[in-house]
Amino acid sequence: AAxxxxxxxxxxxxxxxxxxSLWDTVRNFSPSALWDAAVGAxxxxxxxxxxxxxxxxxxxxxxxxxxxxxSSLTPSSLEPIFYIVISVFVSSIITxxxxxxxxxxVAVIQxxxxxxxxxxxxxxxxxxxxxQPMTGAAYNLLLFGICQIISQxxxxxxxxxxxxxxxxxxxxxxxxxMNLTRVVSGIKTFVTWSLNLILTVFVGxxxxxxxxxxxGDSVTAKTTKFLLGSLIPVVGGALSDIFAAAQGCIxxxxxxxxxxxxxxxxxxxxxxxxxxxxxxxxxKLGCVISDLFQIKEITGLLGAVSGTLGILIAILLYYAxxxxxxxxxxxxxxxxx
Numbered sequence: 172a173a174x175x176x177x178x179x180x181x182x183x184x185x186x187x188x189x190x191x192s193l194w195d196t197v198r199n200f201s202p203s204a205l206w207d208a209a210v211g212a213x214x215x216x217x218x219x220x221x222x223x224x225x226x227x228x229x230x231x232x233x234x235x236x237x238x239x240x241x242s243s244l245t246p247s248s249l250e251p252i253f254y255i256v257i258s259v260f261v262s263s264i265i266t267x268x269x270x271x272x273x274x275x276x277v278a279v280i281q282x283x284x285x286x287x288x289x290x291x292x293x294x295x296x297x298x299x300x301x302x303q304p305m306t307g308a309a310y311n312l313l314l315f316g317i318c319q320i321i322s323q324x325x326x327x328x329x330x331x332x333x334x335x336x337x338x339x340x341x342x343x344x345x346x347x348x349m350n351l352t353r354v355v356s357g358i359k360t361f362v363t364w365s366l367n368l369i370l371t372v373f374v375g376x377x378x379x380x381x382x383x384x385x386x387g388d389s390v391t392a393k394t395t396k397f398l399l400g401s402l403i404p405v406v407g408g409a410l411s412d413i414f415a416a417a418q419g420c421i422x423x424x425x426x427x428x429x430x431x432x433x434x435x436x437x438x439x440x441x442x443x444x445x446x447x448x449x450x451x452x453x454x455k456l457g458c459v460i461s462d463l464f465q466i467k468e469i470t471g472l473l474g475a476v477s478g479t480l481g482i483l484i485a486i487l488l489y490y491a492x493x494x495x496x497x498x499x500x501x502x503x504x505x506x507x508x
Contacts, residue, residue, distance in 0.1 A: 172297065172428045175435075178289045180282040183438040186211075197430045208441060216446040219268065220453035227457035227473070230261060235464040254468045258345045261469055265454065265476050269337060272447045276483055277330055279443050280490060283436070284322040287494065290432050291318070294425075298501055301425045317373055321493065325486060329362060333482055336362070340475030344468060355475070362482055366489045373493060429502040433495050440491040444484065451480040 173193050186208050187196060234257060336358045343351035458473035 172293050172424070172431075175286075175290060175293060175428075175431065178286050179435060180279065180286050180439040182279055182282070182440075182442050183286075183435045186438045186441070187434075193431050194427055196434060197427050200430075200434055205437070205441075208438065209445060212442045212445040213449060216442075216449050220449050223265065223268065224453050224456060226264065227261070227469075228460060230257065231457070231461050231464055231466055231469060234466045234469065238464075238466070255345060258341075258468050258472055261472055262341045262345070262476075265473070266337065266341070268450055269476055269479055270334075272443070272450060272480065273330060273333060273483060276443050276447070276487055277326060279439060279487075280322055280325055283439050283490075284319065286435065286439070287318045287322075290435075294428050294432060294498070294501070297425045297428050318493065321369060321490060325490065329365070329486060332358060332362060333479060333486075336482065337476070337479040340478065341472065344471040344475055359478060359482060363485065366485055370489050370493060373497075426502055429498050432498050436491055436494050436498075440487055444487050444491075447480055447484050447487070451477055451484060454480060 176193060176196075179187070234254075237253070336355060339351050339358070340355050342349065343355055454473050454477040458470055458477060461469040461473060
């Protein structure tokens with residue numbers, strides 16, 4: 172378990188004290204440390220979005236001023252061309268940071284998948300040693316397989332679909348005659364429902380298996396203590412008490428390793444989540460300002476981009492919650508007494 176620090180994801184390694192032990196990392200963790208990390212992540216990623224927001228406001232104001240001279244333009248020729256050019260220009264400056272967020276999210280998921288390959292067998296082994304062999308086996312088989320499957324589904328399927336969603340959303344605004352609105356809406360609904368279905372089914376299966384396995388682990392632990400106390404003469408009672416004390420010590424190790432895994436998960440996904448959230452808020456503010464000035468082309472474009480960022484945030488949150496919820500269930504599960 173102590174060697175888990177050697178396979179920390181880069182994002183978590185940058186935020187955690189690289190010289191601290193596993194136990195010190197858990198002991199020194201506090202809400203203030205999480206808050207400081209969040210504030211630092213926001214400060215480091217807020218400059219570019221602010222510049223982008225100023226640029227968007229400038230473009231919106233120019234469009235609003237030109238709209239006031241609408242009567243002097245020829246609606247059938249100049250106005251549609253002007254708004255197509257503006258839409259293409261806005262999409263060219265806003266898609267780069269969105270694609271950067273997507274690529275960074277892919278790198279984080281790949282990095283975290285390598286950590287999970289090491290963490291799950293270690294944690295399930297500690298859970299087994301703590302007197303919960305059935306629970307540890309269920310956690311190892313279910314979460315190990317699901318995490319690897321989901322990471323591959325996200326990287327090979329959901330991310331390309333997300334990129335296609337971004338491209339089609341921009342095309343649907345720039346070329347409204349192509350009637351891509353329903354296709355774009357269908358892609359968003361499909362991705363959202365897929366994430367909801369995966370998380371709901373997984374948590375349900377893990378909860379059921381944990382409840383069933385905890386019952387079996389309870390019977391095993393009580394049977395072991397009874398056999399130690401009844402079949403071994405003279406020292407049987409003492410051995411039974413030692414067995415219970417050993418279970419308590421290993422349960423402390425189980426909690427420490429589990430909390431360490433949760434901390435690593437939080438600090439791995441925190442920077443990219445906050446960075447994506449800052450861009451999401453920036454694009455939303457631009458969308459609101461554009462709507463106030465009734466520039467519907469820019470409003471639709473920024474709404475499509477914010478939808479892409481919202482889906483990306485959902486993907487990252489679902490993957491992180493998958494590990495956090497399952498690990499928490501095992502930490503608070505029956506301890507074998």
